[in-house]
Amino acid sequence: MISFWRIVWLILRKDLAVELRTRELLYTTMFFALSCVLIFAVAFVREGKALTDAAAGILWIAIAFAGTLALGRSFERERYNDTLRALMLAPAVRPAIYVAKLAGILVLLAATELLTVPLVALLFSEPLFDRPLLLMALLLLGTVGFACVGTLFAAMLARARSRDVLLPLLLYPVTIPVMIAGVRGTSALLDAEPNIGMAQFWIVLLLFFDVVFITLSLWTFEPLMTE
Amino acid sequence: MRKLFLPIVVALMAIYPASLVLIARARYESTMGLVQKIFYFHMPPAMLMLWSAIFCGVVSGLFLIRKRLIWDHLAVAAAELTVLYGLIAMVTGPLWARKAWGVWWTWDPRLTMSLLMWMIFVSYLLLRKYGGPGSEKLAAGLAVFGMANAPFVYISVNVWRTMHPKTTVVPTLPVDFATALWVSFGGFLLLYIALLAARVRLEEQRAALDRLFMEIE
Amino acid sequence: MKPRRMLWWLLFMVGMAGMNALVLGQPGQGEFLPMSQVPASEQLPAARLLIAAYAFVWIAMLAYVLTIWQRLGKVEREIDELSSQLAKRQP
Numbered sequence: 001m002i003s004f005w006r007i008v009w010l011i012l013r014k015d016l017a018v019e020l021r022t023r024e025l026l027y028t029t030m031f032f033a034l035s036c037v038l039i040f041a042v043a044f045v046r047e048g049k050a051l052t053d054a055a056a057g058i059l060w061i062a063i064a065f066a067g068t069l070a071l072g073r074s075f076e077r078e079r080y081n082d083t084l085r086a087l088m089l090a091p092a093v094r095p096a097i098y099v100a101k102l103a104g105i106l107v108l109l110a111a112t113e114l115l116t117v118p119l120v121a122l123l124f125s126e127p128l129f130d131r132p133l134l135l136m137a138l139l140l141l142g143t144v145g146f147a148c149v150g151t152l153f154a155a156m157l158a159r160a161r162s163r164d165v166l167l168p169l170l171l172y173p174v175t176i177p178v179m180i181a182g183v184r185g186t187s188a189l190l191d192a193e194p195n196i197g198m199a200q201f202w203i204v205l206l207l208f209f210d211v212v213f214i215t216l217s218l219w220t221f222e223p224l225m226t227e
Numbered sequence: 228m229r230k231l232f233l234p235i236v237v238a239l240m241a242i243y244p245a246s247l248v249l250i251a252r253a254r255y256e257s258t259m260g261l262v263q264k265i266f267y268f269h270m271p272p273a274m275l276m277l278w279s280a281i282f283c284g285v286v287s288g289l290f291l292i293r294k295r296l297i298w299d300h301l302a303v304a305a306a307e308l309t310v311l312y313g314l315i316a317m318v319t320g321p322l323w324a325r326k327a328w329g330v331w332w333t334w335d336p337r338l339t340m341s342l343l344m345w346m347i348f349v350s351y352l353l354l355r356k357y358g359g360p361g362s363e364k365l366a367a368g369l370a371v372f373g374m375a376n377a378p379f380v381y382i383s384v385n386v387w388r389t390m391h392p393k394t395t396v397v398p399t400l401p402v403d404f405a406t407a408l409w410v411s412f413g414g415f416l417l418l419y420i421a422l423l424a425a426r427v428r429l430e431e432q433r434a435a436l437d438r439l440f441m442e443i444e
Numbered sequence: 445m446k447p448r449r450m451l452w453w454l455l456f457m458v459g460m461a462g463m464n465a466l467v468l469g470q471p472g473q474g475e476f477l478p479m480s481q482v483p484a485s486e487q488l489p490a491a492r493l494l495i496a497a498y499a500f501v502w503i504a505m506l507a508y509v510l511t512i513w514q515r516l517g518k519v520e521r522e523i524d525e526l527s528s529q530l531a532k533r534q535p
Contacts, residue, residue: 149372152368153368153369156364156365156368157358157365159361160354160358160359160361160362160365161357161358161359162357162358162359163358166350166353166354166357166358169350169353169354170350170354170369173343173344173346173347173350174343174347174369174372174373174376176343177340177343177376177379180339212375213372213375216371216372216375220291220368220371223291223292223364223368224291224364224365224367224368260490261490261491261494262490262493262494264494265493265494265497268497268498268501269497272501307508311504311505311508314504315500315501315504315505318497318500318504319497319500319501322493322494322496322497322500323493323497325493326490326493418505422508422509422512425509425512425516426512428516429512429515429516429519432516432519432520432523433519435523436519436522436523436526439523439526439527439530440526442530443526443529443530
């Protein structure tokens, strides 16, 4: 019997290989995040200067929107080629499939954030890199929280009707607490005197959310995906 | 369930005027005066929304595990009632807040989390309506997440400093406030049970209709 | 959209508009004045808010009961139709 993590690695490697051939998801997601940031930057600029506290919010909105798009596209690709059913039929433990899909999305979002974070820092002249470790903790935990629920919902909606509009409809209310924590933590770091205590509080809360969401997702993935 | 319906309606007809009398008799609250009386039909629906959300989540979990249709019927009924009671709480709340706090709405944790939970269950109903076949299971998965949200809503007032009154206020209410509140709560609870029974009956009839369609073909 | 449903929507919107008009039709005030000096027409009418809250609870409950009633009626009519069709088929 192949081990759990070997299965995860095999599926992840397959996804990455497919993606690297065309890089379609990568480029489109990154460019979409870029457009998001620009639209919001333009919307919140007054007399040539952006609103002071807008940066944290805009960063996380861009991550949420780009993430939703990537999730939808990623599972659309699976659905189109009917590979999801093949995966389900394979002798692979279901949670391993979920974890592999989650890892794929995380890789994609990490690449997107590598572009978006410096962009936001540049456009809004915010000292985002003063506390890189805390910022990375926030981004990591927040993205994991968003992506783990997103992967579950995108997988379960892959064969539903109206899936394009239902994914954001279902995903956002559940993940807004994660977004709130991310935004508040980031803006605590961006204050004139960075409020480390607050940032750490939000990081701990994000950790808590992540544990709850990942556990729930792992429990419900199997019953939801059986047909 | 059907046999309980009439007694529940009778009980409601007794509770309704009783609660009105008790609410009118309760003293005026010192700082807020008359508008505080909205409390008696703001707090019970709000608490029941939370319980309904948890109930929906539990029943959905049971549906995912056991796959018996009765759990699904209860889940969709509970979700609709969560949306209804949540709507009531979130309309009476701002009406009270307009006078008590001066604003219709603030983005403090209790209000924000309540709104989010309400939206989760609205999206549950949208998923069931527009998701096509198989959406019962998907919606059940969503409801489990909605249930996970509920404890956060409850403790949010105790953990964060917010404008919303804390949960510790309730045990310390004076007698006339408490009686009016709990009678009102009883009324809303009975109403909830009656509506749940009616809604489940609708679902059962729909399932019977589906079975008939199968037979005809 | 069926005329009956349109009527319900119309009623709902009129109700919302009325409620808004009642509560929002108060003119604002320019500078700070203690409550006792503000003319009675500009003080927030607590009674109206209370009545609006109460009325909303009533209307929401009734509307929901009504939707259940309507849907149940429709389903039961269809059941009757199908049952009679099924009965006709069996000789």
